[in-house]
Amino acid sequence: MLHYYKFCSEIPTPSPARGAYHKREPGKGWPEECPPMRAANSFGWDLLCPGDLEFSLHEEGWHLDTPLTLESDWVYSAGDDGAGVALTQENAWFWEQDQMLPHVISSEVYPEIKNQVKVSTFLFMRTESNELLYFSDIPNLSRPFRVLSALVDTDWYPASYPWHCVLELDPGTEKIRIARGEPLCRVFTVRREHYSAQEMPLADFEAYFERSQRWLSEYGREGDSESLDITGSYVKQQQLATFTVHSQA
DSSP states (O other), X not given: OEEEEESSTTSOOOEEOXXXXXXXXXXXXXXXXXXXXXXXXXXXXXXXXXXXXXXXXXXXXXXXXXXXXXXXXXXXXXXXXXXXXEEEEESEEEOOTTOOSSSOOOTTTHHHHTTEEEEEEEEXXXXXXXXXXXXXXXXXXXXXXXXXXXXXXXXXXXXSSOEEEEEEEOTTOSEEEEOTTSEEEEEEEEEOOOXXXXXXXXXXXXXXXXXXXXXXXXXXXXXXXXXXXXXXXXXXXXXXOOOOOOOOO
16 A cells, blocks of 8 residues: 655645546557556556646756745654754756765766756655665656666665655757646555566467467457457456555545
């Protein structure tokens, strides 16, 4: 289970992912009509852009045109006897050449990551024991930026800051805008387990292939060519994961 807490009340709530993200023109064969692709599209939760983000590319590099610093709805005191204060959080920030914290970026590396920007989700997140949180781009969605994938130990690491994702902006685009409420990145939980791959013995493969032919014979429908149409039968038997969001009343 994913547990989240908003930095402040105006932050959008995570949203269950959707099977389609485009309003298409009439026609058949759009990618999201493919059941496995639609299943990938709808797997996980979308973290929504907390506020309008606009980036512009100049000779000296990228610039954030919509800087925003939000204040938390709650206060924190480092000591029992101190007065609590609200915390602040910026919406986005870039790597800096020769920076030392939060980790070193040398002059040889900076040119390779100069198009990257860290964007805050303004969400604190944790998972259950032995559950990791996978950050990724929205599947099969073409945008002038991409989200770098990350797998975070959110079960034991109690981050003292809202989690952020890293975007890589397309240097072939001079201006990039992400509107408030648009999907920013995708997250889903993954079990910390041993995953293995093993080649099938011939007998196992023969049994598998025989089963595949029986399924095709039973559920395949005659198409316009020599191939059999299995789309309708696959969709009817497809077993999709479900994702929900529960907010505090």
